[in-house]
Amino acid sequence: MAQQAVLKDRSMVLQKEMIASHFARLEKAPENHEPVVYTFVPGNLTELIRSFGALPVLPEINALQSGMRKLSGDFIAEAERAGHAEDVCAYVKCDIGMARSGNIGPSGTKLPKPDLLLLSYTGCYTFMKWFELLREEYDCPTVLFHVPYQGDGMLEPEHRQYMIRQLREEVIPALERVTGRAYDEERLRENLVLAARAEDDLSAVLQSAKHKPSPIDGYFGTVYYVGPIFSAFRGTSEGVEYYRALRQEVEARVAAGLGPIVPDGSLDEQRYRLVVEGPPSWTHFRDFWKMFTDEKAVVVASTYTKVGGTYDFGFRHDPRDPLGTLADYCSGCYTNLNLPSRIEMISRYIREYEADGFVINSIKSCNSFSAGQLMILREVEKRTGVPGAFIESDLVDPRYFSQANIKNRLESYFQMIESRRRGAPREAVVA
């Protein structure tokens, strides 16, 4: 692995600036009278929220950022003091703890209170409980946008109509009330045009991992890449600019035959190509990543980076049908897919990205992600003939990360792939 001086790509600089300016703007939102809408990553309606001149806040992003900055342990302890049990979703407890500790966001600025809690329900039941708790904390209006679960692997036209009707009759009126502005469909269309442009570039970035060596890490690196589009910047010109810059950088790496930038430099020699299912452990993100790069393993695709949208399979926001396209977007988020669809998606990644294996990181405090993962493991192994690994950790609860145990499992797994590649002479022992 080539050691390189830390060079910041333009996209990294851009992202940092975008996030800093967004949080600075959020801090001043009350004095500038800019309305604030809290919402979730899967099923976020950023184009719609922004068409009302409102600013989105994503509590999951704050929680994962707190995890990366080693703040989540204290926040979780604070929430547990308030009565939340050990096995409650760690994102929820981190968020509640943060709110109770002065609501200082990950960038060190104070987060404004929400004017509206916009709950897009896309498969995670905990989201409902989370916003119920936040409603208690903030005493503000809440609107529920119910996205039907893709239990049969697809939705019927009436499901789509049901969602459009909710947008028209519930969500839009709620946004109108808290912002004092009327719904402006033209502005929404403009945002959707920008969204689709960024989605094109993001898809190209994600699919670049089909190259060998892969120029990106499709999990650890890609959680940074999806940051802007999953948070506040889908449907904005900053978002378009960021993804254009990122795509150019990645294409340059492909042309130069380079691997991705990882914690220790550039991972040009890639011994294992992997697919990952499940969110990362944010509290030990670097250590966790290093367990892969030390073995020269690159992730070529991951499902977690699709929780905010499955763009690489072709979905694009369509300005010609603004509310319909929002409904389609929400129903297609990874969290809203049933187990057969998830199995098919992972199997497809393994085939199309020519992966040597796949790793499931099962999250202790997230039943909605973790339930059924062993079944996924077996079925994907059966369909692809590629071996899977199963490890366990947590989103942002540092107590659930066992370095030795996870390292042991991963090392064993890599050695298992290696010995399967080599085959083995028969052994017999005379005792």
Add this chain to the structure above:
Amino acid sequence: MSCVVGIDLGSTTTKAVVLDQDGTILGRGITNSRSNYDLAATVARTEAFINARFGLIQQQAPDAMTSSVVQRLRRAFILEQFLHQLRRLRELMEEEVERSAPPAIHSALRGALEDICQAIAEEEELRFKAPPAPRSDFFRDTAGSAFMRLGAQVAERGGEVTFDRLLGLYDKCIIRAENEPLDLDFRDHIGDALERVGKAGSLAEAVEFAATTDLTPTAVVGTGYGRARLPFPKEQIRSEILCHGLGAHALFPQTRTVLDIGGQDTKAIQVDPDGIVTSFQMNDRCAAGCGRYLGYIADEMNLGLHELGPLAEQSKRTVKINSTCTVFAGAELRELLSLGQKREDILAGLHRAIVLRAMSLLARSGGVSDEFTFTGGVAKNPAAVRAIRELVDENYGARTINISADSIYTGALGAALFAKRMVT
């Protein structure tokens, strides 16, 4: 003679296996891991080579010389090693008396130590003469239990030497004694051992042959939790999951499922017809239901680890136990005892609970296929083996279940086989 070595640095014990170039096992060695993996690896490896040299003596011995003579020589050698360690332990305790005890009681303490160590040495001499009875392999356990027993007797005499003071001395010094490199190798003690059994000419020749045979390993592979501590390049380190899989395959070539219950983890492993791992599951960060849990239970019941299984086997009515939490083990045990449950019934329940946890891992790894091999230290425990047999039968039907008498060495054997591949 060309040979290779595999070392398995477990959380509780460290094992080594020496193989010749044909894959024949020449020797095995084991020691407690004593939080000092470097030394534990050296000791286990030394023991394995001693074992290998005794194998050579047996090979060389003329037909007329029965294996019982070689066995006797082996026991004499173990006795010499023991006495050597005991002398060193006594020196350390005497130094500690000088350093930390009030001067007024120095001579009383030294006298007590002399009495105790003398009595331990005499007991060991008698033990050498009597037929061997099973006991722990480790000096810390055997010397420790004798010291406690004899120390209590000395303290009962009254005076200034209290049991607590003696116990404190032992605790402090056994750690030092265990962590300094001692001269325990073959050549250090074989002369005295030979002296003890009488120098029959042919035996002395065989010993000479064994002592002078060159056994320099051409490759060493390490595995186990402490493997990162081994001063080996990365290629010489293998995961214990692969090593247990390969070791079990070598012992029982039809093996398709392997269960290893070690000190602080349990592994369910599926292997293909070549012994290559195809799938595995391990316990998560919590070591509930692993070997260490049995260790705590043994401590709570004031029993030796090796006594738990046989006691559980006497149970007529298994108590149902759900929790295998190591941290709560003591509380759970006292609760059940206070409810009037018998020790053997509680122990039977505990063994079943451990195996139930292992069954869950087995199910998650892909089930139990024919043949099934049970490895690791816990496979020596008859109650755990019985529970495995029952639960495998209940859940998967008839399966051939393999348990080697040397199951604890399976990981080290796998490591040695990987080492052999490096040179062939």
